[in-house]
Amino acid sequence: MNQFVSIVLGVVATIVSIVSMLFSFYGLEKTEESERRQSEVLQRILSIEEDTRRSAKAIESSMQTRLKDANVISRDKENTGEDENIQVDTDDI
Secondary structure, three states, rough: HHHHHHHHHHHHHHHHHHHHHHHHHHHHHHHHHHHHHHHHHHHHHHHHHHHHHHHHHHHHHHHHHHHHHHHHHHHHHHHHHOOOOOOOOOHOO
C-alpha cells in the first residue's frame, strides 16, 4: 500500500512540475512580447520627439528670416524718409 501511495504522489508531483514549467515558459513569452511592445512605443515616442525638434527648428529659422526681412524693410524706409504712421492731409489745413 505504501508503494502505491508513493507512486501516486510521484506522478502527481511530476504532473505539477510539468504544469509549472509550462506556466513559466508562458510567462516568459508574455514578458518578451511586452518588452517588444514597450520598445516599439518608445521608438515611436523618440520619432515624434525628433520630428517636433525639426519642426521647432524650422519655425525658429523661418521666424528669424522674417524678422531680418522686417528689419531690412524698416531700415530702408528710415533711409528713404518714409513713415507709415504719419499721414498728413494738406486739404484740411
